[in-house]
Amino acid sequence: MSIRSQLLKGILEGCILSIIHMQPTYGYELSMKLQKFGLSDVSEGSIYPILIRLQKEKLIIGEMIKSEAGPKRKYYHLTEEGKAALQQFIANWEAIKQPVDKIIDKGGEET
Template sequence: MYDKTQLMRGSLEGCILKIIEKQTTYGYEILMGMKDVGWMDVSEGTLYPILLRLEKQHYIKAEKKASPLGPKRKYYQITEAGKVYLDEFYEHWQKLEQVMQSLFDDKKAM
């Protein structure tokens, strides 16, 4: 059976950055946004280490803000470096998509 873990791992950073680019947001909201678009296998144990890594790489910045429902939340915002990284990620993703489409297109002979 195919193990999708590696493929997911390579795509998560770009997807997380795209969600954060749309609006300043916090971890749980990022998880829900990912589930809304079909990422069902992402857990908090996967998300938070990625957020920490993106923050250390200066692709996002975090700020604690008051929450209407309890303790302060850590809100994430994309940085200019993060926008550059996201653009590069998407450019490479489009190239990969074209290659995969070409390989799996039944109409093309090899």
């Protein structure tokens, strides 16, 4: 797997945890939210392998719940481990975001 897609996968995982943390979400809704935030580069379905992995790691739990519109849908919510993993992701992201932003802003010049 290329570094680029591996990096993207990790970030996508963090974003998915973050969205599910806001409120229990089902697959389609989740991919729409990601797109609305501007992550339109990823195909809608690419969340599903990640959702399976997050379930395997017990960070999220999926439950079939009757939705307001009628049909039963699989809604995901975070577990305690999931919340911890999200905090970890946010911390990692903050640690990398600022330095990267600075490097790009200054064009690599030392301040």
